[in-house]
Amino acid sequence: MAVMEQTLKDLHGAGEHRKPLEYTHGGSVNILGFWLFLATDLMVFATLFATYLILKTHTDGGPTAAGIFDIPGYVAETFILLTSSFTCGLATYSMRKNAKAAALTWLAITMALGLAFVGLEASEFAKDVADGATMQRSAFLSAFYTLVGTHGAHVSLGILWMASLFFQIARRGFDAVRARKLFVVGLYWHFLDIVWVFIFTVVYTMGVR
Amino acid sequence: MANSAVSQSTNLEPQFHEEAFPWKHIIGYVLSLVLTGAALWCALGYHLRGSALIVTILAMAVLQIVVQLFLFMHLTESDGTRAHVWTICLGFFFTFVVVAGTIWIMSFGSQVA
Incomplete structure (x- = not known):
């Protein structure tokens, strides 16, 4: 109930001087809604992880996890994504200090790192497919490409989302709505980092051992 | 007029105990690098094996969640x-x-x- 009361207060713009801009003018409702979305998106990945863990030994005599996973490649992807999560956090931090140029710079760096991540992943997939490790080859490979590819699609969408926000903020600066949009895309990006940490651990690192 | 007054009063100010220097983010980043490096050291350096390895690197992944949620995602504020x-x-x-x-x-x- 306290949450609802506070939400109503927010909608009427009360008490905003004590809160970050993104929580004001009803923004806290949007932010709560986005946490709900993240919880449901987590369910999507839960089912894909469960499927992968059951099917990872079903290689049908074809390529195995230890056979196709490229250690320097996935380690580089991991450090790139961890760094991008940090720079995305700095974009939110700069936004809260009303430092528009700094926020845009960190946002641009985050997008560049995201593109590097997606590029590395795409080249890894292309190389695997060229070596005969296609999605149709075995249940293991179907589950692998579905899980890791769904994460990669999320990251790609995040880059497009950040790009549109970059131009909005560059043209019009921060207000309650654009502050909330930047905060929410940040939540999305950190969430994808969490999912990747589990792909790194459960799929790749356990796969090569 | 009312609109411009509102936008004036809601200019972004560091009104929410935002640090002067982003220590929380830097600590979070260093922790995530250390946890990732430690997981790689255990697994690729063959310092642990079997279920001990699985439990250890899963525990490190859970700690990474904690870092992201509390140091980057501002879970416990507002x-x-x-x-x-x-x-x-x-x-x-x-x-x-x-x-x-x-x-x-x-x-x-x-x-x-």
Whole structure:
């Protein structure tokens, strides 16, 4: 109930001087809604992880996890994504200090790192497919490409989302709505980092051992 | 006029105990690098094996979640906090049930067969 009361207060713009801009003018409702979305998106990945863990030994005599996973490649992807999560956090931090140029710079760096991540992943997939490790080859490979590819699609969408926000903020600066949009895309990006940490651990690192 | 007054009063100011220097983010970044490096050291350096390895690197992944949620995602600040915490805790609980339950049921079936 306290949450609802506070939400109503927010909608009427009360008490905003004590809160970050993104929580004001009803923004806290949007932010709560986005946490709900993240919880449901987590369910999507839960089912894909469960499927992968059951099917990872079903290689049908074809390529195995230890056979196709490229250690320097996935380690580089991991450090790139961890760094991008940090720079995305700095974009939110700069936004809260009303430092528009700094926020845009960190946002641009985050997008560049995201593109590097997606590029590395795409080249890894292309190389695997060229070596005969296609999605149709075995249940293991179907589950692998579905899980890791769904994460990669999320990251790609995040880059497009950040790009549109970059131009909005560059043209019009921060207000309650654009502050909330930047905060929410940040939540999305950190969430994808969490999912990747589990792909790194459960799929790749356990796969090569 | 009223509109411009509102936008004036809501200019972004460091009104929410925002640090002068982003120490929280830097600490979070260093922790995530250390945890990742440690997991790689255990696994690729063959310092642990079997279930000890799995438990250790999974524990490091869980610590990475804690770093992201508390140091980067501002989970525990502002008003909706309790709802945010319950929402994401429920999400992680369902994730655990789906993954662990699937492994349990499917491996039980293969033992019977």
